[in-house]
Amino acid sequence: MAATVVAHLELDRPRCEGHGLCEEAAPDLMHLDDEGELVLDVTDISEQDLEAARTAVRVCPVAALKLA
Amino acid sequence: MTAMHPLPSPRVGAPGRIVIVGHGIAGLTAGDTLRREGFSGELTVIGQEPHDPYSRPALSKAMLGDLSTPSPGVVTEVEAQYLAAPSADATVHAGRSAVGLDPEARTVLLDDGGVLAYDGLVIASGARARCFTDSPDEYTLRGLDDARALRQRLADRPAVTVIGGGPLGMEVASAAREAGCEVTLVHRGQPMRRHVGDVLAGLCTSAARDRGLHLVDASVTRVRRDAPAGGLDIELSTGGTLRAEVVVSAIGDDPNDEWLADSGLLTDGRLLIDDWGVVAPGVVAAGDVAWRRSGPGIQRRALWTDAIEQAKVAAAALLHGRSASPVSYAPYFWTEQFGLNLRICGEVPAEVTPTVVDGDLAESRAVLQWEGPTQGGAAAAVNFRIPIPKLRRLARPAPAAA
Ligand SMILES: Cc1cc2nc3c(=O)[nH]c(=O)nc-3n(C[C@H](O)[C@H](O)[C@H](O)COP(=O)(O)OP(=O)(O)OC[C@H]3O[C@@H](n4cnc5c(N)ncnc54)[C@H](O)[C@@H]3O)c2cc1C
Ligand code: SF4
Numbered sequence: 001m002a003a004t005v006v007a008h009l010e011l012d013r014p015r016c017e018g019h020g021l022c023e024e025a026a027p028d029l030m031h032l033d034d035e036g037e038l039v040l041d042v043t044d045i046s047e048q049d050l051e052a053a054r055t056a057v058r059v060c061p062v063a064a065l066k067l068a
Numbered sequence: 069m070t071a072m073h074p075l076p077s078p079r080v081g082a083p084g085r086i087v088i089v090g091h092g093i094a095g096l097t098a099g100d101t102l103r104r105e106g107f108s109g110e111l112t113v114i115g116q117e118p119h120d121p122y123s124r125p126a127l128s129k130a131m132l133g134d135l136s137t138p139s140p141g142v143v144t145e146v147e148a149q150y151l152a153a154p155s156a157d158a159t160v161h162a163g164r165s166a167v168g169l170d171p172e173a174r175t176v177l178l179d180d181g182g183v184l185a186y187d188g189l190v191i192a193s194g195a196r197a198r199c200f201t202d203s204p205d206e207y208t209l210r211g212l213d214d215a216r217a218l219r220q221r222l223a224d225r226p227a228v229t230v231i232g233g234g235p236l237g238m239e240v241a242s243a244a245r246e247a248g249c250e251v252t253l254v255h256r257g258q259p260m261r262r263h264v265g266d267v268l269a270g271l272c273t274s275a276a277r278d279r280g281l282h283l284v285d286a287s288v289t290r291v292r293r294d295a296p297a298g299g300l301d302i303e304l305s306t307g308g309t310l311r312a313e314v315v316v317s318a319i320g321d322d323p324n325d326e327w328l329a330d331s332g333l334l335t336d337g338r339l340l341i342d343d344w345g346v347v348a349p350g351v352v353a354a355g356d357v358a359w360r361r362s363g364p365g366i367q368r369r370a371l372w373t374d375a376i377e378q379a380k381v382a383a384a385a386l387l388h389g390r391s392a393s394p395v396s397y398a399p400y401f402w403t404e405q406f407g408l409n410l411r412i413c414g415e416v417p418a419e420v421t422p423t424v425v426d427g428d429l430a431e432s433r434a435v436l437q438w439e440g441p442t443q444g445g446a447a448a449a450v451n452f453r454i455p456i457p458k459l460r461r462l463a464r465p466a467p468a469a470a
Contacts, residue, residue, distance in 0.1 A: 019402065019411070020456035021373065032455035051104040058093075058100055059376050061125045 003046035007067045009053050011040055015064035022065055026056035084109045086386065087176055087184050088158075089166045090192035090324075091115030092124065094355025094375040098190045099158055101383035111158040112184060114176070116193075118163035119212050125372055127215040128236055129404050132243035135223045166193070169331040171348055188386045191328070191339065191353035192379065195321035195370055200231075200291035205300055206315045209240060221314060222247045229302060229312035231288050233259025235403045237318030238272060242405040244316075245279050254302065254310070256287035263401070265416035268448060271432065275406035284310065291315065321370060323357045340366065343394035345382025352382035360395075373400045398460055408432060411456065414446030414463035425462065427452055437462050 009029065018036040029042045029052060045053045045067065057065045086102060088095045091113050099111060161178070168177035169189070176184045197208035207218050218240075222228070228244045230237045233255025244251045253259065259276070261269040277283065286304040294301050294311075302310040325339050333339065333347055338359045345352040355375035359366045377397040384392035402411045416422075420438050427434035427450070435454060438446040447462035 017402075018453060018456065019400075021376070021400075023457070032457065034455065036453040036455045051100065055097070055100050055104065058096055061123050061372055062130065063123055063126070 003048060005044040006047050006050055007045040007053065009040055009043045009045055009057075010066045010068055011038060012064045012066070013038075015062050016060075017062055017064070019061060021059040021061065022056035025059050026052040029053060029056060084187035085185065086111050086188040086190065087186040088113045088190040088192060089176065089327075090190075090194055090355070090357070091117070091121055091160065091162065092192060092194045092355060092375070093121075093372060094194070094357075094379040095190065095192035096121055097376050097379035098192060098352075098354060098383040101380045102387065103157070105384055105387050107387055109187075112186075113158050113160045114164050114166050114178065114184075115160065115162050116165045117211060120162075122212055124210075125402075127212065128209055128239040128243065131215045132219060132222070132240065133246070135219055135247050166327050169328055169333070171331055171333060171351060174350060187350060189351045190379075190382060190386065191347065191351065191357060192355050192375075193324040193327070193357045195323045195356035197317070197321055198319050199317045200288070200315075200319075201293055201300065203291075203293045203300055203315075205293075205298065205313065206291065206317060208317050209236065210321065218316065222249060225249050226314040227312070228252070228314050228316060229254065229300075229310060230316045230318060231255075231291075231302070232318035232320070233257075233283075234318060234320075235260065235263055235401075235405075237316070238276065238405045239403060240316050240318060241276065241281055242279070245281060245406070250282075251280070252282040252284060252310070252312075254284045254286055254288055254304070256285065256305065259283070261418060263416075264403075264410065264412060264448070265418040265420070265422075265438075267422055267429075267436070268410060268412075268416070268450070271429070271450065272405060272408060272410075275408050275432070279406050281406070288319075291317075321356065323359075323368065325357055338366070341378070341382070343381075344385035344390050344392065345378055345395065346385055346390070350386075352386050354378035354382040369399070371399070371401055373397070398463060400456070400460075407451075409451050410448060411454075411459060412446060412448045413456070413460045414438070416446045416448065422446075422448070426454075435459070435462070 016038050020032045023031050030040045033039050057067055165179040166176050167179050174186050197210040199208050225248050227250040230241045230253045241251050241253045258269050260272045286306040290303040292301040300312045300315050341353050341358045341360050345354050347353050356370040359368045381395040400413055422436035422438045425435040425437050433451045435452050436448045447459050
């Protein structure tokens with residue numbers, strides 16, 4: 001059974017500056033591609049991924065990620 | 069060195085109470101990490117500033133950008149920089165300060181007379197800006213209120229004199245120029261050199277001059293209020309005096325450690341952490357407030373990623389003691405000024421000329437690499453979009469075959 005989704009991860013792409021600190025915090029959820037653009041690999045966040053997602057949101061210095 | 073007694077691990081015993089002093093990025097990251105590591109006890113965060121958490125680096129960048137008064141309903145740059153709320157299930161006392169600490173009794177004293185008992189304490193009270201005077205014409209930039217006040221003043225397009233040519237001074241000077249102010253920057257030697265080395269500092273300085281920044285090569289010995297006329301007199305090491313309408317001082321910061329003065333935890337007036345962020349049994353620290361041993365000396369690296377990495381390690385050590393991993397990360401730093409966007413991994417050796425890996429420095433768009441002595445080198449992206457993990461790899465080139 002798929003894990004219950006407790007939140008959605010959103011990226012405000014124009015704000016993102018590609019610092020990649022979020023990737024370091026949550027490498028299973030997102031990565032920077034070869035052009036330095038952030039790719040969200042997981043946007044439906046389960047309870048299990050919630051703390052990692054929160055940490056990724058936290059470390060972004062331009063507040064480009066949001067959990068809703 | 070004091071032995072570290074870890075708190076009872078949440079898996080084996082009573083969860084206990086953890087108090088975090090400071091709700092900047094270090095305090096918030098520590099809170100997140102504690103929960104992530106399974107801490108299920110009481111978490112209390114004390115934060116002097118009454119505001120919700122926000123991004124401090126943005127204060128001197130995006131937040132000083134567009135100075136027009138926002139239309140109602142439009143999300144302002146200031147609002148857009150708010151960060152996520154403190155960690156789940158934390159009690160947050162915003163607008164409260166810690167004024168004392170008794171590490172024997174394990175209590176924190178608050179400014180309203182309250183006493184908080186803890187089993188574990190995270191000290192993350194950050195730092196504050198230095199200044200010369202208490203004049204309303206002298207500004208510093210450390211918190212959200214400072215940024216709001218400076219924005220408002222810049223909107224009148226005064227002539228601005230910035231004191232200090234580090235990243236903060238240069239970012240403010242850049243924003244003030246962008247806003248249409250006459251801007252003079254006073255700094256002894258080449259601005260930015262200490263932070264980014266000769267080559268990049270040269271690039272920053274010429275970009276600044278091209279955009280109309282007046283540079284004065286001197287150090288400031290004193291700033292005097294000129295009461296009747298308003299404004300300030302800046303006395304220079306070179307003998308002259310500069311008259312200024314508005315001064316922005318960007319001359320460094322002092323750690324917020326006064327509340328620890330009687331705690332017995334300061335060493336020669338400094339809050340020293342080890343590689344786990346440990347200060348004393350049950351007490352860890354992280355971020356701008358903390359000094360760390362580095363080779364023969366000690367240093368305080370007051371930067372965003374340092375605060376984050378130190379906070380992660382410190383929170384884990386509070387729960388698991390020194391069986392947790394010690395701090396280990398490559399420095400990362402960025403700045404935006406005078407049309408230049410710099411990202412730097414590693415520590416740039418000031419006098420070494422970098423190799424241009426991609427792009428062209430003459431066009432201010434390049435990827436640079438420095439061969440470092442022992443701990444690897446450094447790499448920088450100048451107006452160049454590159455995945456930061458790739459930049460990190462460039463900063464740590466594979467060791468040459470013996
Ligand atoms: C304008 C500006 C721009 C910057 N730009 C960059 C950049 O581009 N890149 C970069 O890497 N770094 C940058 N930095 C540095 C970076 O922002 C800091 O290193 C980082 O924010 C430090 O986090 P901290 O949590 O340790 O401290 P702080 O963010 O200072 O947080 C400490 C908190 O503790 C509170 N506090 C203080 N004393 C007490 C007390 N006694 N009781 C309770 N609460 C207390 C304070 O009010 C504050 O909210 C910049 C800093 C400034 C000021
Ligand atoms: S940390 Fe923020 S700016 Fe950096 S890549 Fe992630 S979302 Fe983008």
